[in-house]
Amino acid sequence: MLLIGDPGVGRLAVLARRRLELLHEAGARIGTTLDVGRTAEELAEVAVPQFADFAAVDLPDPVLHGEEPGPLGVDPPLRRVAVGSVREEPDLYGVGDQVGYVPSTPQARSLETGQAVLEPVLAEAGGWLAQDPARLTRVLRAGIHSLITVPLRARGTTLGVVSFYRSGQPAPFEEDDLSLAQELAGRAAICIDNARRYTREHTTALALQRSLLPKGRPEQSAVEVAYRYLPAQAGVGGDWFDVIPLSGARVALVVGDVVGHGLHAAATMGRLRTAVHNFCSLDLPPDELLTHLDDLVGRLDRGEGWAVDSGQADSGIVGATCLYAVYDPVARRCTLTRAGHPLPAVVGPDGGVDFVDLPAGQPLGLGGMPFETVEVELAEGSQLVLYTDGLIEDRHRDIDAGLDRLRTVLAHAGRPPEETCEAVLDAMLPARPSDDVALLVARTQVLGPERVAQWELPSDPAVVSRSRAAVTEQLAAWGLDELSFTVELVASELVTNAIRHATGPVQLRLLRDRALICEVSDGSGTSPRLRRARTEDEGGRGLFLVAQLTERWGTRYTSDGKIIWTELPLP
Template identity: 85%
Template structure:
């Protein structure tokens, strides 16, 4: 290469900027940057390295025999290229070095890149061997990508070499040259050489199996004829025996097992050792079946089916006629097949169980439940509060605050944090390193992990003494963001975590992270919709005395809906009670609910009758359903489909009459003072938005102290209960006399709602009051100007009786003006009424349907000032229509 690629762009000073604490993400490849971070966390000094030395480093003879011919061939192909070949063991100690010119070898010796030296990443920093071990894959490091300054003159490519049967990384193969002599062909050469060594290891195992089979035959167990090769066992029984025999062969210390077969037969499995003629050692598992006609011997090879198929023959039993299936292998090598199957089962279960709910905390708990005890003895999930609240997670830095969200353990061993505790990991811990690098970290031997102890040496010493010995930490990453970290510990299981466990942990963490992120996003949308809906629902108590009100709104666990309620004071001391339900969930339903509630307030301000209010609402929903008024262009009309139900009631505390109408909504309940419960026989109108049908009303008289109960269908109906059952349960709960509305709400929710309701619920309970004769004064007067003075005198006298003399002048003037207008412009008798409620209400009713209009009179006009004067002297005024005419009303605040 004419120009070293690491001289291009920002790589020239990226290393210095990284050491100075600057961000270099865009200038350095991800594997190299992750390695730099690990080196910094380990406390390596790029200016000075201390490389340990061991004189007697060696590889297993079997591995040496497999690698020798491959390395010789590779050295011949690189003889003229000035490239050195290095072979290291699975811990990073260099065992052998081949090839390379004199100049290259002298420079490698000077930096301790030679046999016997430790070139792992923890000792030598970023390099082809040590980094390939941690990355568990092929790695290229060129020039300034090395963390240590002394290694920057070199370019190297390293690849791990795995035992094809155990899956462990047994060695690392590396090609190293001077940086300016680097060639991309080195990547292909080292990859092909590593694969060739692994292939030779597989061939050796095949030869060994043949020798073991011969040794088994030589022990007096000559193969013989067998009719079906299954020793009289059924297909399922034979599969069970083979699986248990495989597990027994894979076990490091067990030699005996017992299996219950179909028909109550018992099979005893016994592992025997066999030695071939040239010293090959292996094992055979024999099955003695009690209660059956034959004895079966099962032996199982080590490798997974994708690497080496079992060698199967049939042979007679050692102690009698019959046949057995023989699968030969060596102890322990079947371990990978067993673990592979168990890992696939675990991944399948994780896919089914993790993410079953869209709840962040529950998803973390499901991850811990899946892995303990099948994968780890102890699991902990730590997430930042932002993720729990549905917010976007912030980038993780040193000592980032987390919270212990889930914890599961098979024992009560000591632990540093409990669920709900705040967690902040120091920079050297595996958790902090995995959060910073975004990669899983394996600590197979915790007693040697100094960075882990730094979190709390005294407490963690006790954790170690309790048997905790191995750890894997996995960052929970989804869609490019880090959401937290999960830690897997082993305590009771004596086997340390290893490379394949790391891959499994990463897969589990990746699946869980996607589920956590889905739950986080749902939580954000849910909270947003809930905040919107709560902002649109009533706040505090409305100013009215007609009813004593209690209400509850409970959003669904899955999604916020469009349930709503309202208590709206009306003129004449009346009150409107409204409950509605918008079909659907989410922001769209909440926004629609807000529109409908606002519209109801506007219609109530016009003092429209209940059936007219629903008629106008029906028209509004129809227009919204057609897309009119939505600020969304080019959106399909079906995306805005709206459905809604509503129940509207108006209660008058003077007459004790309640007028109700409904649009597709459940029937309201009335609880009499004696505790009897009736569901109002109210005509059912169509849901809002369908149009074309009038809404009918029903009117009933309520005794003082009655309770009117309005609710949405989520209270009485769900997928496990029909509405009739729900109504009967509601009736039973309400049948208690003398209970306050607040107590009624609590009792109803406790009796009818599950812990996690599937639909929104709105509940409104109103206990009626009566505005008695001592607070009402009413006069029926003829339409004659001569009685105006009589009306003024009646008003003055009544206010004096009520102790409201200071309002007498204003009220007399208002009543006189309204009464005079009724005589002049209306027909029929006139009624004057005073109500002493939370305000002083003055009403004048007549038989005309024409409403007066407020206007500003010009200087030359002779009339038009009376109503303007009334509006100035009172707090509120308005007109409401009745079947007989209209009522003009005013309100004045009481002193």
């Protein structure tokens, strides 16, 4: 018992105030980020020199990767993640070193019992010296004399251990210091576990998103592409991009952005990307494709007919934007439409930059409004630049300033798409972007007249034989004589069907691209249907024969009718 006026009262009051100040500082400084390593460093920085002269935080590798730690001890060893020191101490383990504590050490006892261990006089602590007698004897000679070890426990799980040493401070650790060390470690352990859980979700979401994004480059000749995806520091988002080969040597370029971050955004992105691929297989016009995607997002938000739990986190998509463009290398024209997405940029062969004046459209999922398209002619060697809003907008810069900066960076003639991507990211992004970024750069190429042949045919059965002769002659000019029989037969069947069942003028076109493409267009909006003819049927086998002889075939609709197309591999 201490009486008023006793000198000890004043000393205890000062110590209590200092401890409260230290705990207050720990609450403010530990856990400022969701990074496991940085949180461990903050614990060491708070402890030194206010509480200890040397502090070390040891964690198992699974915790650093966001995983659940297994049993801790000698095997597997811990890794020194953070060190705080009033002076350099070369004989203690450094950051990055693996540490396997022998069972007699205070650290191993802390991990085993889940309790803090006090060693007021290290020179008398044989268990501590057993870890590495030669090295630790040098540590004692350097002046380190007292130790407290505390397990880092949070939510019933031991995540690692923190060691506090004293050397310069003459007073050894006491029992009162033990409770303070436990309080510091307890607060830090919660922050480390929060960071570990975030790391696990971030890693899982990033792995999911990368598995859903394109791998490599699709086989197509319409554009030369380069792309980049950078996840945000705050979490993986729902940005995506795609390059999808279409019929007639055309290509679709897609960039989209699902609002939000985390697993839900990444999974939703994957669903929308798959949907775009499916709609592309139907050869829908750009505005119709976005209309179907808009309807899909609305149905996903409403739960697709299921009762949606409104209290469940991430139960809806909230919002998504998309820009969809189709480039035709024969006509050198690009048709674009967008749903609330940033404007695309076009870099001409001379380095001039224009943002396509494209109606914004509303974000996906709202419904009720049509999407508008714009068609532009692109000179060979032009670059079409598509991106998400994270590239041009952040908390320190509005969209207009970002677009001006992007225009300046893109104004460069003759730069390959890969170099354009690098230049844009280097100039536009901060060191720690707050939003994820998708960037797609496509340099246009042309399928010249020497690789295209087309014939306007009257709706007269007599032209079928002339079309076969024209096809044979053209294939010979291209050096593809061995395909003559097959292509002649395919063209004959398609032209015959168009004359017999369709209306208006008929056009036959051959394209020599990565494959040989044969197209027949007419004025009818009715698509032929593949069916199995019965034995007694006199017709109905032509389209079946076409399907067997070609690698792919399909129908796409135009404003004037439809086009039946086929593809055959080149020899």
